[in-house]
Amino acid sequence: MKNFNIEHVLTIHHWNENLFSFTTTRNESLNFINGHFVLIGILINDKPIMRAYSIVSANYEKHLEFLSIKIQQGLLTSTLQNIKIGDKIFISAKPVGTLILDNLKPGKNLYLFSTGTGLAPFMSIIKDSSVYERFDKIILVHGVRLVSDLAYASFIENELPSHKILGNFIRKKLIYYPTVTRQDFKNYGRITDLIMNKNFFEEIGLQELNPEIDRAMICGNPSMLTEISNFLKNRGFKISSADGKMGDYVVEKAFLRKKS
Numbered sequence: 001m002k003n004f005n006i007e008h009v010l011t012i013h014h015w016n017e018n019l020f021s022f023t024t025t026r027n028e029s030l031n032f033i034n035g036h037f038v039l040i041g042i043l044i045n046d047k048p049i050m051r052a053y054s055i056v057s058a059n060y061e062k063h064l065e066f067l068s069i070k071i072q073q074g075l076l077t078s079t080l081q082n083i084k085i086g087d088k089i090f091i092s093a094k095p096v097g098t099l100i101l102d103n104l105k106p107g108k109n110l111y112l113f114s115t116g117t118g119l120a121p122f123m124s125i126i127k128d129s130s131v132y133e134r135f136d137k138i139i140l141v142h143g144v145r146l147v148s149d150l151a152y153a154s155f156i157e158n159e160l161p162s163h164k165i166l167g168n169f170i171r172k173k174l175i176y177y178p179t180v181t182r183q184d185f186k187n188y189g190r191i192t193d194l195i196m197n198k199n200f201f202e203e204i205g206l207q208e209l210n211p212e213i214d215r216a217m218i219c220g221n222p223s224m225l226t227e228i229s230n231f232l233k234n235r236g237f238k239i240s241s242a243d244g245k246m247g248d249y250v251v252e253k254a255f256l257r258k259k260s
């Protein structure tokens, strides 16, 4: 296929029955900006089935990593969830996307709001040293239904703070706030409710959202995107524009809802 590289699966991790992640080889010519997504796919009944996937790995890492939903009726993921080490994966050669730091105006605090697999692009961003050079605090909020949906929680809490190069930054600047809606957990509730509540900001030690100093990136289910975007707009935040004008926040859907 034109404009696609053929890569091979190196490792696979099943988080639970709804979620898995995997790493692949990376073509030397593939360059991307942290936050970008690619099209990935496999042959199913001899036809290539391609879908958009955000890249979890940072752009300096040797391999590519992806976090994937498992949709039992989904054309791609009903099969993709059964991939094995060594299997072939098509990966588009031109990564794209709006969730990049250069689309944001300078600011003090950067909020990364995600639900479900919307965490994926933010994994590459929190491993990017330039995010810590540009912002004083980076607040990664991940909203999920079940505790087992909190992919990478242990990596973020236990491994990243002792990262050889980034550890010092991460210990001082990264605030990780996982929240769960369908099970008891230390943080409970929807992100959209959290950001309207003073307690959340008290807990993380920051002031309520303010376009003078705060910037945001949002990636998740379409209704969360709309709710948070409306909230930010009402507070005076301006979205970055498609023609490259920097804004106070950027958004990307973590998936498209199919019309039935």
Ligand SMILES: Cc1cc2nc3c(=O)[nH]c(=O)nc-3n(C[C@H](O)[C@H](O)[C@H](O)COP(=O)(O)OP(=O)(O)OC[C@H]3O[C@@H](n4cnc5c(N)ncnc54)[C@H](O)[C@@H]3O)c2cc1C
Pocket: 037, 051, 052, 053, 054, 055, 066, 067, 068, 069, 071, 073, 074, 075, 076, 077, 078, 116, 117, 120, 121, 252, 253, 254, 255, 256, 257, 258
């Ligand atoms: C810019 C962009 C980036 C994306 N990045 C990722 C990613 O990093 N990881 C990932 O798993 N998916 C991601 N997706 C979604 C992905 O493209 C596919 O939709 C997903 O892999 C399911 O494919 P499918 O063919 O099995 O089901 P589809 O036929 O594509 O989807 C069936 C239904 O499942 C639901 N659905 C699809 N994807 C998700 C999801 N991720 N979470 C919850 N519900 C979903 C939707 O309601 C959809 O209508 C992204 C989509 C976009 C537009």
